[in-house]
Amino acid sequence: MNIITRDSLLYRVWQKVQQGERLSLEDGLVLFNTNDLIALGKMAHYVQQQKSGDAVYFVLNQKIEHTNICVLSCKFCDFAAKKGTDKAYEMTTGEILSKITPEIREVHITGGMPPDWEWERYIDIVKSVHQKFPDADVKAYTAVEIDFFHKKFKLPIEEILRQLQAAGLRTMPGGGAEIFTERVRKLLFPQKIVAKGYLEVHKTAHRLGIPTNCTMLYGHIETIEERLIHMIKLREAQDETGGFLSFIPLAFQPGDTGIKPKNQFTSAVDDLKTIAVSRLMLDNVPHIKAYWVMLTEEVASVALNFGADDIDGTVGQERIAHDAGAISPMELAKEKLIKIIQEAGKIPVERDAFYNPLNVYSENVIGKIPYLNSVPFYHHFEKGSFKILPVVPRHMGILSVQKQLDAGLFSLMDYFEQEESLELIDWCIATRDQVKSVMLFSKDGWADLHGKKIGITDDTATSVKLLKVILENKYNVRANFERLHRGVNDYSAYQAILLIGDEALKRNKFGLDGYELIFDLALEWYNWKKLPFVFAVWAARKTLPDNLKNELKQDIKKSLEASQGHFTEIGKIHDSRIGLSPEEIESYLEGFNYHLGEREKEAIREFRSLVHHTHANR
Ligand code: SF4
Structure with missing residues (x-):
């Protein structure tokens, strides 16, 4: 992509x-x-496109602030009240449940810290x-609340976290x-x-x-350097665990805090810059959220072309930001969110709390497998009439059954299941011999896995x-299989683990503790x-x-041809975090055959x- 800017320092960062x-x-x-806001936005948009294509996510969510009574007295907070004052409130569990409706997919619960609960x-x-x-x-519960508990x-x-998880906690907000x-x-x-806590x-x-x-709460007394230190600390934590789903820059709402004059909101330029810099x-971190409640709908809409790929959700009743003077409407209907996203030229994707796609509101959508081995198909893809939605193979299959995808690189099993409605087009992901990214990490040899528990990827x-097929037909072994849940890194219950994609590539290189055999x-x-x-076929x-269909075939062909001979470059851009050297990326991608030829069809x-003859199907 070409970006023209008169800011030579910015251009160096762009390189x-x-x-x-x-x-x-x-x-x-x-x-x-930089004064070149447009070039900055284009840079962030470029990176966002590599990560989430044309998708912008939203969720049907309900915010619950169960109480505003708080033992702390943060200076910027207009929400908290002391027990016994007129403003103080506490919700019973029944009141909380009465605020949730059946279509809600995420219930976001945070509040003050009362002294007597x-x-x-x-x-x-x-x-x-x-349960309900x-x-x-x-x-x-934010980290501040967990620390309070x-x-x-x-x-x-x-x-604390184990008990909450056992009760039904699935994810945590990032506030505090x-x-x-x-x-x-x-x-x-x-x-x-403190930050460490x-x-x-x-x-x-x-x-x-x-x-x-x-x-990150910005736009109060912090310096620009302090914003960047904050981002770098989060980036380092993410390098360690990979557990952050999204980053949400929260624009400070002055309200009656006295920290800033009441009408001194962050400027739209500052908001857009902060979103763009966050993305870069x-x-x-997979997703950057433009939180419309604090940014306003107008700024959030522009932010979707400045690196943001999530606009939060319908929110229901939200109090913390509004007590501090946020001016957005209290309820932004789903239709309105869809319209905002469509007007930004993106695909509205309704998601769950884990960013799994539930509904896609667009036509001519192509699914993109977000793994290194499929990058040659998409790197030079000129979208023309199409929009691109990155999605793991399992969800690609689900969305296709629901007729929410028009084409994509389908997992072979998904293609088998939908053969009647899908038509093969000339490309696939096939190996020549080894693949390096579909790996069984095991404590035992094949024959000794009989009756053992194997953790299998959910993707x-x-x-x-x-x-x-291999276990049963090649080694005459019957094992017990259990789905691994996304994000769970404790594999101690399993005798072997099946991992795929970039995670498998990484583990293949660096090993998986406790699993000697790969x-x-x-x-x-x-x-x-x-x-x-043949792992996947274009259909x-x-x-x-x-x-x-013809346009799609031409687009794929052109992208593949343009990628040949440049695997190192495109692989590096795809994801520097896998930790492979340029030579390893090159050799990995060279190991695939992308043309669906006669041998692939025989395979x-x-x-x-x-x-059809494998018992474990039944
Ligand atoms: S509710 Fe949160 S932000 Fe407000 S005073 Fe309590 S801890 Fe601070």
């Missing part, structure tokens, strides 16, 4: 971005200080919401981070958790398989079926059948008009026949 290099604090200062009351809230609304993910109820943080430097903390919220709570949650979100600095059916499933297949293995809905027939 780093294009190379997939990590940005430093100094680079961040260049980004914040029992631990059981917090557990009861989570459990009751989870099992389709809604409970996202509850830890001190008040004298329970270790890990134990504010600005991580001690200078700001001492001036504005001296009683609040905030990050420890989140990292503990990640280790337990509870993904979380993270925030936080290279390892795709084809690799799981290949494992079952088997490449494609190599197992090749040594057995002397055939390639389009049969009802897609011929002119669009598909052979696999299909074995799948």
Whole structure:
């Protein structure tokens, strides 16, 4: 992509971005200080497109602030009240449940910290919401609240999180981070958790398989450098655990805090810059949220072309920001969110709390597998009439069944299931012999896995079926299979683990503690059948008009041709976090055959026949 700017310092940072290099604090200062807002936005948009294509996510969510009574007195807070005052309120569990409707997919629970609530009351809230609304993910309690529980109820943080998880907690909000430097903390919220404490709570949650979100409150007394230090600390934590789902820059609402004059909101330019810089600095956080409640709908809408790919949700009744003077309407209907996203030229994608897509509101949508091995198909893809939605293979299958995708690179098993409505087009992801990214990490050899528990990836059916076919037909072994939940890194219950995609690539290189043996499933297949293995095939809905099918075929062909000979560059840009050297990326991508030829078709027939005869199907 070409960006023209008169700011030579900005251009130097742009060159780093294009190379997939990590940005430093100094680079961040260049980004914040540039006068070329449009070029900055384009840079952030470029990075966002690599991560989430044309998708902008929203969720049907309900915010619950169960009480505003708080023992702390943060200077910037207009929400909290002391017990016994007119403004103070407490909600019963029944009142909380009465605010949730069946269509809600995420219940976001945070509040003040009252002096007299029992631990059981917090557990009861989570459990009751989870039991009464099992389709809604409970996202509850900030790190500040968890730290409060830890001190008040004298329970270790890990134990608190385990109990909440057992009650039904699925994810956590990111509130309470504010600005991580001690200078700001001492001036504005001296009683609040320090940066180290905030990050420890989140990292503990990640280790337990509870993904979380993270925030930054900007536009008060912090300096630009302090914003960047904050982002870098979050980036370092994410390098360790990978558990942050999204970053939410929260624009400070002055209200009656006295910190700033009441009408001195952050400027739209500052908001857009902060969103864009966040996208560029936080290279390892999947999503950047433009939180419309604090930004206003207008700014949030523009932010969707400045690096943001999430606009939060319908929110229901939200009090904290509105008590501080936020001017957005209290309820923004789903239709309105869809319209805002469509007007920004994006695909509105209704999601759950984990960013799994539930509904896609657009036509001519192509699914994109977000793994390194499919990058050659998309890197030079000129979208023309199409929009791109990155989605793991399993969700691609689900969305296709629901007729919400028009074409994509389908997992072979999903194609088998939908053959009647899909038409193959000429490309696939097939191995020549080994694949390096569909790996069984095991404590035992193949023959000794009989009767043992194997953890299997939740992302795709084809690799799981290949494992079952190999175990049963090649080694005459019957094992027990259990789905691994996304984000859970504790594999101790399993004798072997099947991982796929970039995670498998990384573990193949660096190893997985406790699992001495590593088997490449494609190599197992090749040594057995002397055939390639086809993991995924390009297919389009049969009802897609011929002119669009032809356009798609041309687009894929052009992208593949343009990618040949440049695997190192495109691989590096895709994701520098996998930790592969340029030579390793090159050799990995060279190991695939992308053309669906006769041998690949023979391999598909052979696999299909074995799948039919495999007991573990039934
Ligand atoms: S920001 Fe949170 S912790 Fe601070 S006073 Fe307000 S409710 Fe209490």
